[in-house]
Amino acid sequence: xxxxxxSQFHVLAVDDSLxxxxxxxxxxxxxxxxxxxxDSGSKALEFLGLRENNDQSNPNTPSVSPNSNQEVDVNLVIxxxxxxxxxxxxxxxxxxxxSSLRNIPVVIMSSENVPSRISRCLEEGAEEFFLKPxxxxxxxxxxxxxxxxxxxxxxxxxxxxxxxxPEIQQSQQSVVEQQQHHxxxxxxxxxxxxxxxxxxxxxxxxxxRPRYNGIATMV
Amino acid sequence: xxGLGGDRLWADMNRLLAFLFHQGVLDxxxxxxQQLQDHSSPNFVSDxxxxxxxxxxxxxxxxxxxxxxxxxxxxxxxxxxxxxxMGSSSSIGAKRLRNVCLAFRASVDHNNxxxxxxxxxxxxxxxxxxxxxxxxxxxxxQQRALAAGVRYPAQNN
Numbered sequence: 186x187x188x189x190x191x192s193q194f195h196v197l198a199v200d201d202s203l204x205x206x207x208x209x210x211x212x213x214x215x216x217x218x219x220x221x222x223x224d225s226g227s228k229a230l231e232f233l234g235l236r237e238n239n240d241q242s243n244p245n246t247p248s249v250s251p252n253s254n255q256e257v258d259v260n261l262v263i264x265x266x267x268x269x270x271x272x273x274x275x276x277x278x279x280x281x282x283x284s285s286l287r288n289i290p291v292v293i294m295s296s297e298n299v300p301s302r303i304s305r306c307l308e309e310g311a312e313e314f315f316l317k318p319x320x321x322x323x324x325x326x327x328x329x330x331x332x333x334x335x336x337x338x339x340x341x342x343x344x345x346x347x348x349x350x351p352e353i354q355q356s357q358q359s360v361v362e363q364q365q366h367h368x369x370x371x372x373x374x375x376x377x378x379x380x381x382x383x384x385x386x387x388x389x390x391x392x393x394r395p396r397y398n399g400i401a402t403m404v
Numbered sequence: 405x406x407g408l409g410g411d412r413l414w415a416d417m418n419r420l421l422a423f424l425f426h427q428g429v430l431d432x433x434x435x436x437x438q439q440l441q442d443h444s445s446p447n448f449v450s451d452x453x454x455x456x457x458x459x460x461x462x463x464x465x466x467x468x469x470x471x472x473x474x475x476x477x478x479x480x481x482x483x484x485x486x487x488x489x490m491g492s493s494s495s496i497g498a499k500r501l502r503n504v505c506l507a508f509r510a511s512v513d514h515n516n517x518x519x520x521x522x523x524x525x526x527x528x529x530x531x532x533x534x535x536x537x538x539x540x541x542x543x544x545x546q547q548r549a550l551a552a553g554v555r556y557p558a559q560n561n
Contacts, residue, residue: 204455204492211440211448267487296491318433318495321440 194331195219199229199264199276200294209263209294209319216324226264226271226279233259235283259289260331263315266295266302274306281310290330294319410551417544424537427500434497446549450542456496457538460531463489471524482512482520504530 196218198209206222213220223229234257262280266273273293280286293306296317303314312330315323424430441448463485470482486509493502504527511519 202488202491202495204452204459204495207452207455208437208440208495211445214445215440215442296494317491318436318497320436 193217193219194260194328194335195221195258196327197229197232197259197262198222199224199226199262199268199273201225201265201268205265205294205317212319212321212324213263215321216327218327221259226268226273226276229262229264229276230279232257233262233280233286233289235279235286260334261290261292261327263292263294263327265317266293266306267297274302274309277306277309277311288334290327290334292327292330410548413544413548413551417541417548420537420541420544429498429500429534429537431497431499433495433499437496450545452496453538453542456492456498457535459492460489464528464531467524467527471520477515477517477520479512479515483509486512498534501527501530501534 196213198206198213198220200206200209200222201224203224206224210220210222221232223232262276264273264276271279273295277291277293280289280291287310290312291310292313292315293311294315294317295302298316306314313326421430421434424434437449437452466485467482470478470485486505490502490505490509493499493505504523508520508523508527510516511523
């Protein structure tokens with residue numbers, strides 16, 4: 186298994202039934218996804234890094250990007266509808282209400298074909314509604330949702346990188362030079378200083394400007 | 405010789421499954437389970453069935469306790485147990501058992517005491533039958549695995 190060179194999509198599966206967890210795990214692994222299974226909605230939220238009442242559980246996570254919880258990268262949540270405590274619908278709502286998680290596609294599974302239930306879930310933002318037992322062919326419908334989010338993430342990352350690049354590159358370069366070619370850079374720096382001083386002096390040949398002697402350096 | 409044994413076992417397995425499909429005991433979901441088993445997960449079917457037996461027996465025992473209570477019948481709890489049993493039965497393709505659960509649930513919904521008692525008996529009987537048949541299946545599967553294991557070294561392909 187796991188022949189793909191690229192990193193796999195990670196799916197979080199939520200179901201209180203052990204048999205169904207085993208099944209969905211096998212189905213997802215067969216479809217080459219990385220899988221984590223949990224047995225309740227609250228455990229799912231915990232895994233996603235969302236405590237019930239707070240938006241961010243970890244104060245150390247940087248708050249800049251939307252997908253700031255770097256430790257756990259979940260590309261899709263698939264959850265059973267009927268669960269004790271928090272239902273799949275409740276979980277869906279909590280995910281869609283969270284600023285950090287709302288872009289994660291959510292799929293609902295149910296053994297009962299209740300049209301009002303299905304439309305309620307879709308209206309709340311679920312991407313798909315699968316009737317149980319879930320088949321391998323059903324899982325083919327998952328990939329487009331995950332790829333869409335991946336594209337969104339890449340675009341956001343690209344945009345952020347373009348904004349930050351100039352400064353980062355500069356500071357990175359000067360740091361690298363100093364670390365790798367310490368002596369060389371010292372000499373270079375000295376040469377540059379001299380050069381700068383010379384140029385500075387030559388530039389400031391205008392008599393109205395104050396002249397600097399060797400004290401001032403332009404680096 | 406072993407090759408013939410392997411073929412015979414394969415035929416036995418298919419005959420058993422065909423029979424169970426014909427009786428409505430199992431449906432195509434069971435085939436889905438089979439398809440999910442491969443070299444990376446060679447015991448998938450028997451693993452899932454073990455969990456199913458364990459869970460079902462627990463639920464049946466709970467149902468019996470609830471029905472044996474002389475005074476108060478917790479219909480709500482019965483409904484919950486039945487839904488769980490229905491769900492897992494459906495997940496492994498145990499069609500007939502699931503249908504017996506449905507009938508049981510109807511009695512629960514109507515607070516039909518004698519109906520519930522009859523349904524429980526039917527459910528226990530059906531479960532017994534299903535478990536025996538599935539054990540037969542697992543046995544054939546194990547024998548096939550053994551036959552295949554011994555056969556490979558002797559083969560050229």
